[in-house]
Amino acid sequence: MFSLKDAPTTASTLFSAYASFAASMMLVRSMADQLIPRQLHSYIYSSLSYLFTPLSSHLTLIIDEHSGMTRNQVYDAAELYLRTKISPLTERLRVSKTPRKKTISLSIDQGQQVNDTFDNVKLTWRYVCSSDQRSESQNHSLRRHNNNNNNNNQSSEKRCFELTFHKKHKDKVVDFYLPHVFAQANAIKQKEKVVKLYTRDPCLGDDENGMGSSIWGSVNLEHPATFETMAMEPGLKRAIVEDMDRFVRRREFYKKVGKAWKRGYLLYGPPGTGKSSLIAAMANYLKFDVYDLELASIHSNYDLRRILLSTTNRSILVIEDIDCSLEMHDRQFDEQQQCVCINNNLTTGSLTLSGLLNFIDGLWSSCGDERIIVFTTNHKDRLDPALLRPGRMDVHIHMSYCTTSGFRILASNYLGFHGDNDPHQLWGEIEGLIESAEVTPAEVAEELMKSDDVDVALDGLANFLKRNKVENDETEEGANKLENQEAKRQKMDDHNVNKIGEGGFGRGRGRGRLMKQ
Numbered sequence: 001m002f003s004l005k006d007a008p009t010t011a012s013t014l015f016s017a018y019a020s021f022a023a024s025m026m027l028v029r030s031m032a033d034q035l036i037p038r039q040l041h042s043y044i045y046s047s048l049s050y051l052f053t054p055l056s057s058h059l060t061l062i063i064d065e066h067s068g069m070t071r072n073q074v075y076d077a078a079e080l081y082l083r084t085k086i087s088p089l090t091e092r093l094r095v096s097k098t099p100r101k102k103t104i105s106l107s108i109d110q111g112q113q114v115n116d117t118f119d120n121v122k123l124t125w126r127y128v129c130s131s132d133q134r135s136e137s138q139n140h141s142l143r144r145h146n147n148n149n150n151n152n153n154q155s156s157e158k159r160c161f162e163l164t165f166h167k168k169h170k171d172k173v174v175d176f177y178l179p180h181v182f183a184q185a186n187a188i189k190q191k192e193k194v195v196k197l198y199t200r201d202p203c204l205g206d207d208e209n210g211m212g213s214s215i216w217g218s219v220n221l222e223h224p225a226t227f228e229t230m231a232m233e234p235g236l237k238r239a240i241v242e243d244m245d246r247f248v249r250r251r252e253f254y255k256k257v258g259k260a261w262k263r264g265y266l267l268y269g270p271p272g273t274g275k276s277s278l279i280a281a282m283a284n285y286l287k288f289d290v291y292d293l294e295l296a297s298i299h300s301n302y303d304l305r306r307i308l309l310s311t312t313n314r315s316i317l318v319i320e321d322i323d324c325s326l327e328m329h330d331r332q333f334d335e336q337q338q339c340v341c342i343n344n345n346l347t348t349g350s351l352t353l354s355g356l357l358n359f360i361d362g363l364w365s366s367c368g369d370e371r372i373i374v375f376t377t378n379h380k381d382r383l384d385p386a387l388l389r390p391g392r393m394d395v396h397i398h399m400s401y402c403t404t405s406g407f408r409i410l411a412s413n414y415l416g417f418h419g420d421n422d423p424h425q426l427w428g429e430i431e432g433l434i435e436s437a438e439v440t441p442a443e444v445a446e447e448l449m450k451s452d453d454v455d456v457a458l459d460g461l462a463n464f465l466k467r468n469k470v471e472n473d474e475t476e477e478g479a480n481k482l483e484n485q486e487a488k489r490q491k492m493d494d495h496n497v498n499k500i501g502e503g504g505f506g507r508g509r510g511r512g513r514l515m516k517q
């Protein structure tokens with residue numbers, strides 16, 4: 001039993017025991033300092049402190065901005081992903097915008113925390129910035145020698161994300177959550193990507209031999225065409241979109257069958273039916289950059305190769321008006337003479353159709369991924385069969401004159417008017433005239449643009465279509481004559497077409513169609 005009278009004795013005993021323990025610890029420590037090499041001290045002390053600290057149930061992954069000299073892709077993906085996870089509780093945000101981006105982006109500031117849940121796993125992200133002492137002092141000395149210190153300043157800051165979660169979820173986080181972060185980040189990147197239009201400026205960088213260089217100049221592709229705004233048959237649009245979707249998700253398939261991951265589209269139809277607009281709609285849909293290749297500015301196969309090899313993946317290579325760019329019908333002549341005519345029969349003796357086709361089929365498509373090539377022509381019948389043979393252009397798309405469904409789309413785009421919901425007195429008449437006329441979507445669009453007033457615009461269009469009809473009727477005789485010639489030509493075409501298994505050139509009227517080779 002403890003009594004007050006024993007207290008002084010007990011206190012003095014405890015004090016002397018503590019004093020002798022402390023003295024022994026100091027002795028042990030000084031002996032350890034002398035006996036154990038200095039390099040091992042910190043290791044032993046940290047191991048001892050680990051033994052005496054209770055085990056944490058959480059694991060923290062450190063995601064540094066750089067991995068060695070290169071950027072850490074996990075960091076970049078996390079930065080994008082976390083933008084979508086900012087909560088109203090976040091107190092500080094960073095705001096930025098670069099010329100290549102369309103929108104302002106927000107990201108969390110240093111020290112800020114973001115919570116996330118994935119498959120019932122709670123995760124906490126923290127953004128940490130610290131200044132790197134070593135690079136700071138290096139920069140300081142560098143700055144003394146060099147006034148241009150912007151990059152050095154940047155590298156002196158070390159940035160990372162810390163991702164904390166319960167230890168038992170480590171595999172799930174690494175195997176499923178991080179790939180999910182990557183996928184989401186890629187989707188954001190795609191959405192934000194500004195599509196570029198690359199054209200070759202012949203004045204840019206001709207080399208010392210006077211050969212065209214492979215330098216492309218670029219601007220943002222601001223073309224507003226989308227599949228929604230295209231006046232085409234809905235079925236045809238759907239078929240094109242499905243074809244492209246299938247193409248981009250078939251990486252493994254192309255690898256398996258040993259085929260280059262490329263797809264060729266041939267767009268053909270009269271001027272003003274939307275071939276160029278469709279290319280823009282495809283680029284906007286896929287977020288692929290466009291390379292507009294003007295064959296007339298290229299002097300040789302060698303030049304062509306260098307130019308094509310400087311195009312990037314996930315891009316659309318466009319060769320417009322292929323029948324005008326190169327005189328391609330006499331392939332035999334081309335092969336015998338190894339020359340083609342460029343620009344009104346100026347022979348150059350070096351850029352050949354076979355050179356173009358072989359290169360596109362071979363080296364160019366095999367050294368890149370997700371390449372699309374589009375040829376356009378107003379005269380499919382004038383193209384060399386070498387271009388039309390199966391396997392060369394995978395899909396043939398006929399862009400037709402305006403149809404009634406095309407007119408409805410244009411009326412909705414240009415006038416915000418939907419005839420089905422709110423019929424207009426001229427609607428039926430216009431549809432009838434469009435069915436029997438050969439007017440292009442470009443002509444219809446031009447008429448609809450003439451007024452914001454629906455009545456005035458539709459009246460103008462009806463008058464235009466009637467005038468068109470009268471003109472046609474007046475020249476009926478001439479037209480009949482022409483039609484006979486046309487019919488003869490069609491017969492010859494059909495004969496030609498059957499050879500490539502396509503079943504008919506869609507010249508003139510028709511609903512537009514897509515033909516897979």
Ligand SMILES: Nc1ncnc2c1ncn2[C@@H]1O[C@H](COP(=O)(O)OP(=O)(O)OP(=O)(O)O)[C@@H](O)[C@H]1O
Nearest residue numbers: 229230231270271272273274275276277441442445
């Ligand atoms: N199918 C369409 N859908 C929507 N707009 C169209 C369509 N066709 C043409 N247009 C309108 O007409 C304009 C010209 O069309 P576009 O340049 O795409 O025709 P094209 O077939 O490429 O002609 P060309 O053979 O002369 O190069 C476009 O800017 C667009 O406003």
Ligand SMILES: [Mg+2]
Nearest residue numbers: 275276277320
């Ligand atoms: Mg065009």
